[in-house]
Amino acid sequence: MKKQNLTTVSICFVFFVFFFMFQSKYVSLVSNSKVSRSTIIDQGKKDLVSKSTKNWVLDHHSPPPLHSPRGRLITCDRSHQYYDLCSINGPTVLDPATSTFFLQGPSTMTFPSMFKEKIRPYPRKFENFVMKGIKELTITSAPQRPKCEIQHNVPALVFSAAKLVIGGLTSLISHGFMNIDPALIPNSRTFIHFRAFLEKAYGSHGQIHPSKNNSPLVRPRLVLVSRRDSLGRVINNEAKAKLVLEKIGFDVIVFEPNPGTPLNEAYAIINSSHAMVGVHGAALTHSLFLRPGSVFVQVVPLGLDWVAQVCFAKSARAMRLEYMEYKIKAEESSLVEKYNKNDLLIKDPVAFRGKNWSEDIMNIYLKEQNVNFDLVRFGEYFKQVYKKAKQFMDKER
Structure with a gap:
């Protein structure tokens, strides 16, 4: 032809x-x-x-639909x-x-x-x-x-x-945001099974597991997910935050994924780490590459508490990660530079939003807002993260 x-x-x-x-x-x-013919979920x-x-x-000659x-x-x-x-x-x-x-x-x-x-x-x-x-x-x-x-x-x-940088779930139905509902799967698979699937797919590309390295790590490895070239939720003082993390005791790797980042390379970096931190966004889907027991810190900007829960908190707990949240205070949000600090938008985002998660409201919290860490507060919080990551590292020795 x-x-x-x-x-x-x-x-x-x-x-x-x-x-x-x-x-x-x-x-x-x-x-x-391979697609099953039984594609319609029985909802009554x-x-x-x-x-x-x-x-x-x-x-x-066709029989009635339900027969x-x-x-x-x-x-x-x-x-x-x-x-x-x-x-x-x-x-x-x-x-x-x-x-x-x-x-x-x-x-x-x-x-x-x-x-x-x-x-x-x-x-x-x-x-x-x-x-x-x-x-x-x-x-x-x-x-x-x-x-x-x-x-x-x-x-x-x-x-x-x-x-997204990597796909979350692949199925013929949606179980919701970053979710696997065993009740909707004939063989009752969970996130633990999905994590094992990722290990099988990307864990055989020659990377060295930390616990198998001949030179044991002295410092826990932390992946800092960067959004430097993104629209919104950028860490304005990222370089200074990295220095704080290193001073606490972390070996810090700055990870800035893009659509061209090979998944096996991303897997090797994150799977070999003991902790990962990043501002809420699509790139945190890489948390699926963390090993059970490692620490995952989601930085939650103003107005994004609910979406942080449904998108990444539930999946992190289901994968048995040590999940933590660093919630941004008003002083750490760039929104205070544009809006009055006493505006409902900043003082009470839940009341401001109500039940209306419109495109305009979404743009305010997702695209207009950047993060400027209070480095003293940030440092005190990540001392707790370090303790958990160090415990996880020591268990592997």
Whole structure:
């Protein structure tokens, strides 16, 4: 076959296509994944029927929707808080130019009516300002489908890929922010199992485990996650904070990840450390590389207590890390330079925000705010961190 431009080539997939939301603005196609046909989580059959039955397209011989999942050709479940999930249980043709998936049934099959559904494959459907940036896909049973130019006789998984430095969780459903709920997994896997999976994937690239080094460490190793080139939550006095940490007794490694940072290199740095500290942000997803028992300190700027808990505190505890928080005081936040110290925005961020985590409020606390440590307070706090990290290091000897 002659080489053809992707935008003009239609691709057909046999079996079924799952539309799933993960994290980013670009749609990825993974055609070698082993996907279960049991894709709809049972949240009550009655509730599921009322919300989804209108979206099914069935041939004349198909049984009622709840009686035989294999009889469904197209299903969409929009009952979940975080994500929508659609599947095509049969051959389909992809038109990359329009981001449309066409159901392709046997020539003898007829459909009661044309079906058309749209989906943005991302697990944050409750945040409109985020979802606006996610590419919309179309699923249809329209008869005017493009010709299939390239065939793949395998299942296909469609989702939005991660924009974070590393991906948090990979699954067909979202368990929430940085969370694994064993009740939603048939084999009851936990974060401990996921950590073992990461060890297997990235732990065999030749790095030397601290406890196996012929020259035992005298000082606990601490990774300081830097946001120097980021928009918001930058540590303005990072160099001075590093000197304080070294004076306390840490061997400090400044880690400034970017989208091009090889995961095996990041794993080697963090897995070999005894402590890690960083301001709340996507880069703290690297805490998944810390060994159980090591210390993880999340620096929490003003107004971000709740998001710090749901994004990293829960996962850290689930991985059996020694989790700690350094909460920024008003004097350590750059917001006091822009807003009055007595404003509700600074005095009581919870009351200021209320139940409205809008884009404007989010920008204030996430993008306008930088950190300037009170180095005396910072030093006193990290003496406690040092004690815990030293205990962890000594246990390995």
